[in-house]
Amino acid sequence: MAKFYLDFEKEIVELEEKINKKRDKLSSDDEKEKEELKILENELDVLIEEVYSNLTTWQRVQLARHHNRPYTLDYVSRITDNFIELHGDRLYADDTSIVVGLALIGSKSMVLIGHQKGRDTKSNIYRNFGMTNPEGYRKALRLMKLGAKFKKPIITLIDTPGAFPGKGSEERCVAEAIARNLYEMALLRVPIVCIITGEGGSGGALGIGIGDRVLMLENSIYSVISPEGCASIIFRDVNKAPLAAESLKITSYELLELGLIDDVIPEPLGGAHREVDKMAEILKNRILKEVEELEKIEPEILIEKRIKKFGNMGFWEE
Amino acid sequence: MSWFKRSNDGLLTKERRDFPKGLWVKCEGCGGILYIKELKRNFNVCIKCNYHLKMGCDDYVNMLVDDGSFIQTDANMRSIDFLNFKGKEKYSEKLVNTIKKVNLNEAIKTGIGLISGYKVVIGVMDFSFIGGSMGSVVGEKVKRSIERAMSEHIPLIIVSASGGARMMEGLASLMQMAKTSIKLAEFSRDGGLYISILTNPTTAGVMASYAMLGDIIIAEPEALIGFAGPRVIKQTIGEKLPEGFQSSEFVLEHGFVDMIVNRKEMKEKLTEILDFFIGGHNRVKR
Structure with a gap:
């Protein structure tokens, strides 16, 4: 690297x-x-x-976006015994910012979906910096439905700055694509494990983020808006992003405390990028453990619990 | 360098006074000056150019439901500053000030009412409350509306007007997208009818959740409807956006809404749709 x-x-x-x-x-x-x-x-x-x-909040943001941070394909090569990548949404195009495929993880067949960033200019352009267009969400949904049809658990690895804010993205209605995924994922009759591995950028992350287990790697972030975006709206100053990041509460342990995620997966000391093999092993073991537990639950109950979990999120008074 | 330079600083320009406040309003569509009383009678639609100006949730509810049939639900639910959010203005203060200023408790009003005799659950958003942003209260009120429609086996109608998620509630606001969409999926599985009405503007988090999930989706004309802000898109692609980009007409053309309906004809159109799905014989005679 x-x-x-x-x-x-x-x-x-x-x-x-x-x-x-x-x-x-x-x-x-x-x-x-x-x-x-x-x-x-x-x-x-x-x-x-x-x-x-x-680590301060801002240092964690930097780690979550670290240039050497392992991405989906880095994990795929380490945690799967076989991975058959599939392409396209059967409607419009193949979105290369999201990788989907049939994965063999510890002798178990699963559907694996993950955002993919690039590491240099060329690969970043190819991966659109991990920013997904509507067809990416629709490709993911196609795979999830396939998984549900054949009773294969679904794993999603989330790492995106956000959905792509482009012309074509609006023409093909990325809002509909995201909404549709939230709606469809609610009722899939198989276990869904979502893991935020790097940046959980708003709706772009949530679009593949409805799971029976939503887990965050220790140094990942998950936010409704990027700290930069928030700072430029609230303070009219992008440089105040670190302050905005603190206000937004976007780090793993803060979100666990708020009850908005199910658990935090510890990273090797120094962050996932310092020991990628070790991180991948931790991730693999965690996936297998969660899937094993979730598979014991009847599909109807699984769905009921999923609806209840997300249905209870929020804070108010009356 | 400019040709004309003000020779002495500190000159104060008189406040511009286009028209007396409170009686007249300027149309955002044609720039024409409109008499407020007349405008209100016309459901906030410009008499000159048919531009649909924003409408408060009370007026919208009154426009849609049969006189005196609306019973508000969850009226006292209020947002809290659970993150102790530090902005220029504290979120807790912003809430207090907004509630006082716009005389609403939140960005959505929900309840049960009759539309041409059909009993429905209805929710109407209000842009004047922090840009119609969706926080925990909006999400919870939508959720309860869905549950109510489900338990009473009646249709659900939501009129959206929103700038997106309320960032002062952090990730919890994003999760309202999940919450509402998941509940709608359950409602749909149960055979419930959901009609979504998009008004100016319907964007971001609200659009990427319940606004786009209607069995029927209706847009008001010339509304801004889109996911990302036009300025952000312009920055990303580095070119000017075409005329009418992210408008109701644009999303209709691209196949993402069923129809565009003038506000004045909205109740009539809803009645026709309810006639189709429920049938005239189920109307409550009044």
Whole structure:
């Protein structure tokens, strides 16, 4: 992966480089050098612990959008034994910002759907920066219905800045596509597990986000509006985005406390991008555990619980 | 550099006075000056150009239901600032001020009434309440309306006017999209009839949930109907948007609403639709 780090990761990356250089030069019989290396490694552990255990809201936003953060296909290659990608909504086009397919996860067949961002300019243009057009939601719905027909659980991995605000997107009515998904997902007779892996950007995220379990990776965010968008409306100043992010309460533990998600999935220390294999393993185990539990529940009861869960969300007085 | 420069600063321009306040209003469509009393008699539709000006929820309810038949439900439900949201103005203060200013408790009024003798559950949104934004109260009132329609086996009619989700309630406001849509799915499975009416503007979170989920979707003419804000789209694609983009006529042309109906004919059209689905013999004789 390309070298990329955030401001607050700089010290860590520098120390890591120093250690790597030292290790390369290390001769096997130099005890003093070995001792020094060990001290540096300990220093690194302490530093990582220090930096990542006290993250501010804005630092978590940055982690959720981290350039090296694993995306759907990074997980697919690690958690599936086989993945047959399917394409198109059978109505208009194939939306490459959303990947759908038939997945074999731990010898279980599941339908897997996930947003996909790119990592460089070219792939980002191809993936439309993970911003989905109507056909992406309609492709996802087609797969979900297929899953329901053959009693396959549905897994969605959510990571999008939002639905794509474009001309064609309005012409083909992205609002209808999102609304339709919420409506149809309500009554699907199979377990649905939704996991926010990075950015849960508003309606664009919710469009594949109705699940019996809605889980968030520790450093992911889920919000009704981007902090930048909120800041420019409320404060007329995009630079106040960190403040807006705090006001909006968009981090995993805050949303768990509000009862708007079901659980938080811990990430390896330093964030998913530092140990992708480990993150993928945690994710896989969690998916298998949730699916196993949900499959024990009768479809009618599953749906009833789903309706009740979302039906009870909100805060008011009367 | 400009050709003419004001030589001394601090000159105050007199306040522009187009017309006396309170009696007249300017049409957003043709710019014509309209006499408010006359405009009200015409259901807030411009007499000159047929532009549909925004209409408060009370007037809209009165226009649709049979005289004296409306019974409001959940009238005292109020929003709370559960996030302690920090903006320029505190959300809690904004709520208090808005309630006082527009004399409504929330951005939607719900209840049960008769439309040409047909008993229906009706909800009408009001743009004057924080841009008709959907927070927990709007979501919950819509949910209860759906439940009421379901338990009484009567049709549901919702008139939308909204700028989208209410961000001061954070993710909970987004979840109102989920809540209302899921409940509508249940209602539909149960055989319920839902008619959605879109007025100016119906956008974002409300459009991407209950507004677009009607068995029948009716739009008022020339309303702004869209998901993303026109300014955001313009920024994204870097070009001017065509005339009439995201209008009622635009969504009709692209196949996403059933019809455009003038406000003055709305009740009549609803009656025809109810006649079809329910049948004249089920009308309550009054």
